[in-house]
Amino acid sequence: MSGADGKLLKVGEAIDSLCTIEITGRGVVRDLYLAARAAQDGPLCLAAARELAARVHPGDAVVIATGLPTYPWFSGEQDGPVGAATLARALVLGLAARPIVVTEAIHVEMCRAALRGAGLYARGLEQALSLPTTAAVVAFPTDPAEAAEAADRLMAQARPRAMVAIERPGANERGHYHGAKGFQLSDHCAKVDLLFERGKAAGAYTVGIGDGGNELGCALIRETVVATVPFAAVCQCPCGGSVVPAFVPDHLIIAAISNWGAYGVAAALALLLDRREVLHDREVDRRVHELCAAAEANNDGPGLLDPGTDAVPARLHGDFVELLGFMVQSGIDFGRLYKEPRYPWLAV
Numbered sequence: 001m002s003g004a005d006g007k008l009l010k011v012g013e014a015i016d017s018l019c020t021i022e023i024t025g026r027g028v029v030r031d032l033y034l035a036a037r038a039a040q041d042g043p044l045c046l047a048a049a050r051e052l053a054a055r056v057h058p059g060d061a062v063v064i065a066t067g068l069p070t071y072p073w074f075s076g077e078q079d080g081p082v083g084a085a086t087l088a089r090a091l092v093l094g095l096a097a098r099p100i101v102v103t104e105a106i107h108v109e110m111c112r113a114a115l116r117g118a119g120l121y122a123r124g125l126e127q128a129l130s131l132p133t134t135a136a137v138v139a140f141p142t143d144p145a146e147a148a149e150a151a152d153r154l155m156a157q158a159r160p161r162a163m164v165a166i167e168r169p170g171a172n173e174r175g176h177y178h179g180a181k182g183f184q185l186s187d188h189c190a191k192v193d194l195l196f197e198r199g200k201a202a203g204a205y206t207v208g209i210g211d212g213g214n215e216l217g218c219a220l221i222r223e224t225v226v227a228t229v230p231f232a233a234v235c236q237c238p239c240g241g242s243v244v245p246a247f248v249p250d251h252l253i254i255a256a257i258s259n260w261g262a263y264g265v266a267a268a269l270a271l272l273l274d275r276r277e278v279l280h281d282r283e284v285d286r287r288v289h290e291l292c293a294a295a296e297a298n299n300d301g302p303g304l305l306d307p308g309t310d311a312v313p314a315r316l317h318g319d320f321v322e323l324l325g326f327m328v329q330s331g332i333d334f335g336r337l338y339k340e341p342r343y344p345w346l347a348v
C-alpha cells in the first residue's frame with residue numbers, strides 16, 4: 001500500500017465514523033454498522049465510491065431509488081429524497097452520470113423539488129438520458145405486475161450501470177413492505193425491488209443505504225437486524241415476517257441517518273477525484289431541504305414540514321456537510337503531500 005492509499009483509507013474511515021455518529025440517540029446504528037463492516041470490504045462509503053467511479057462512465061445512467069411513505073399521510077420524509085438529490089449532483093459533477101430517481105407517484109414532486117435545489121434540471125427519462133446536469137424522476141408502480149413491466153422498460157431504455165437505494169422500503173421474505181416500527185406499507189410502496197433484481201442480474205452495481213434495518217439492502221446483515229432492532233424480527237402486520245427486505249445487494253452502507261450515508265458516498269467520491277466541489281456545501285444543503293419540505297416532505301418525528309431530516313433541523317445537516325467537506329479537503333491536501341509539498345518554499 002502506498003502512502004497515498006493509506007491516507008485515503010484513513011479519511012475513508014473518518015467519513016464512515018462521522019456518518020455513523022448516533023446524533024438521534026436511536027441506539028442501533030453501531031451494531032448495524034459493525035455487522036456491515038464484518039460482512040464486506042470497507043470503509044463502506046469509500047468502497048461504494050470506488051465501485052461507482054470504476055463502473056460509471058460519462059453518459060451512463062445510475063438509478064437512485066428513494067421514498068418512504070409515513071403514517072398517517074402515506075407521504076414521504078426528507079430522509080431519502082434529500083440524499084438522492086445531493087448524490088445525483090455528486091454523480092453528475094464527478095462522473096458525468098445521468099441520474100434516474102425512482103419513487104412512488106406521490107413522491108415525484110418532492111424529489112423533483114429536491115433535485116432542483118441540488119442544482120439539477122428535473123425532467124422525464126428521455127431528456128435526462130441526453131441532457132447534461134439533468135436527472136429524471138420516474139413514478140414507479142405500486143402494482144407488482146405493472147412494476148415488472150416498468151422495470152423491463154426502464155432497463156431496456158436506460159441500461160443503468162449502478163443502482164442506489166436510499167431509505168427505501170423493500171419486500172420481506174413474505175412479500176410485504178414495512179416501516180421502521182413494523183407496520184405494513186405494502187399498498188403504498190412502489191415495487192422497486194423488481195428493478196433492483198433485474199439490475200443485479202444484468203451486472204449493475206447495487207447499493208443499499210439504510211439507518212434502521214428495514215431498508216432495501218439490509219439483507220446483508222439480516223441476522224444482526226433481527227437480533228438487535230426492536231420490532232425487526234416479527235412485524236406488527238398480519239404477515240408475521242421480519243421487517244428486513246429480502247433483496248441482497250452488492251453493497252450496504254449503514255449511517256445514523258440515511259441521507260448521511262449518501263453524503264458520505266459523495267464525500268468519498270470527491271476525495272477519490274481530488275475535487276471538493278463534488279460534495280455539495282451548506283448552502284446547497286439548505287436549499288435542497290427547504291424545497292423538499294415545501295413539496296410536502298416531512299421532517300420525521302413530529303411530522304412537521306420543517307426543513308430537516310429525522311427530526312434534526314436542516315442547519316445541523318449543513319454543519320455536518322461542512323465537516324465532511326473539511327475532511328475531504330484535508331484528505332486531498334495531505335494526499336498531495338505524497339506527490340509534492342504544499343509549501344515547497346518552506347521545505348527544509
Ligand SMILES: [Zn+2]
Binds near residue numbers: 239
Ligand atoms: Zn408484516
